[in-house]
Amino acid sequence: AQKVTQAQTEISVVEKEDVTLDCVYETRDTTYYLFWYKQPPSGELVFLIRRNSFDEQNEISGRYSWNFQKSTSSFNFTITASQVVDSAVYFCALITLINYGGSQGNLIFGKGTKLSVKP
Amino acid sequence: DGGITQSPKYLFRKEGQNVTLSCEQNLNHDAMYWYRQDPGQGLRLIYYSQIVNDFQKGDIAEGYSVSREKKESFPLTVTSAQKNPTAFYLCASSIDHRTNSNEQFFGPGTRLTVL
Numbered sequence: 001a002q003k004v005t006q007a008q009t010e011i012s013v014v015e016k017e018d019v020t021l022d023c024v025y026e027t028r029d030t031t032y033y034l035f036w037y038k039q040p041p042s043g044e045l046v047f048l049i050r051r052n053s054f055d056e057q058n059e060i061s062g063r064y065s066w067n068f069q070k071s072t073s074s075f076n077f078t079i080t081a082s083q084v085v086d087s088a089v090y091f092c093a094l095i096t097l098i099n100y101g102g103s104q105g106n107l108i109f110g111k112g113t114k115l116s117v118k119p
Numbered sequence: 120d121g122g123i124t125q126s127p128k129y130l131f132r133k134e135g136q137n138v139t140l141s142c143e144q145n146l147n148h149d150a151m152y153w154y155r156q157d158p159g160q161g162l163r164l165i166y167y168s169q170i171v172n173d174f175q176k177g178d179i180a181e182g183y184s185v186s187r188e189k190k191e192s193f194p195l196t197v198t199s200a201q202k203n204p205t206a207f208y209l210c211a212s213s214i215d216h217r218t219n220s221n222e223q224f225f226g227p228g229t230r231l232t233v234l
Contacts, residue, residue, distance in 0.1 A: 037225075043209075044209075047222045047223070112159075
């Protein structure tokens with residue numbers, strides 16, 4: 001089975017705190033891609049990052065960083081020095097290359113984590 | 120500006136009526152997708168299209184229909200057979216469905232409410 005689990009339904013922090021959003025995935029495939037999307041209150045999903053299964057290097061982009069660990073099937077997302085504008089729902093998603101019942105090439109989303117950053 | 124547009128932003132429908140949601144993209148993408156989002160849930164795939172005049176069912180296609188007569192357009196019809204159509208609908212596109220690593224770009228969404 002293929003599945004993405006975001007165990008944290010809601011997180012609330014105060015501005016300037018660091019916050020980590022967890023993502024755990026399941027797949028039988030050895031080649032896959034992981035994504036993070038941000039959904040602000042306006043509703044549109046904004047692409048943040050894509051990572052393939054062969055690249056376990058952590059990535060940093062400004063205040064955002066991602067920790068990919070195949071050993072634990074996790075792809076966690078950390079926001080450093082959070083800001084009010086970071087308030088949104090964040091989705092982790094998975095794409096695999098093997099056709100499991102027609103799902104090849106289709107994004108499988110977690111249920112999302114709602115982040116609220118208070119001033 | 121390149122992007123994806125969806126209209127209308129809000130849509131109200133009476134029970135038993137069919138309704139069509141519009142999705143247009145000017146990114147020259149081959150692949151287009153329709154997702155449904157319910158409160159506290161992730162996105163679930165309704166239909167997708169890899170190329171003009173072709174489309175495939177996703178995980179929750181029952182009660183929905185689509186067409187892909189033009190590359191830039193992928194309208195979704197919510198039929199009266201859909202038992203619980205009230206939801207937020209998101210359209211997306213990507214360069215090529217066969218290149219699985221391509222990110223999908225999303226439109227602003229349509230919120231459908233059945234009265």
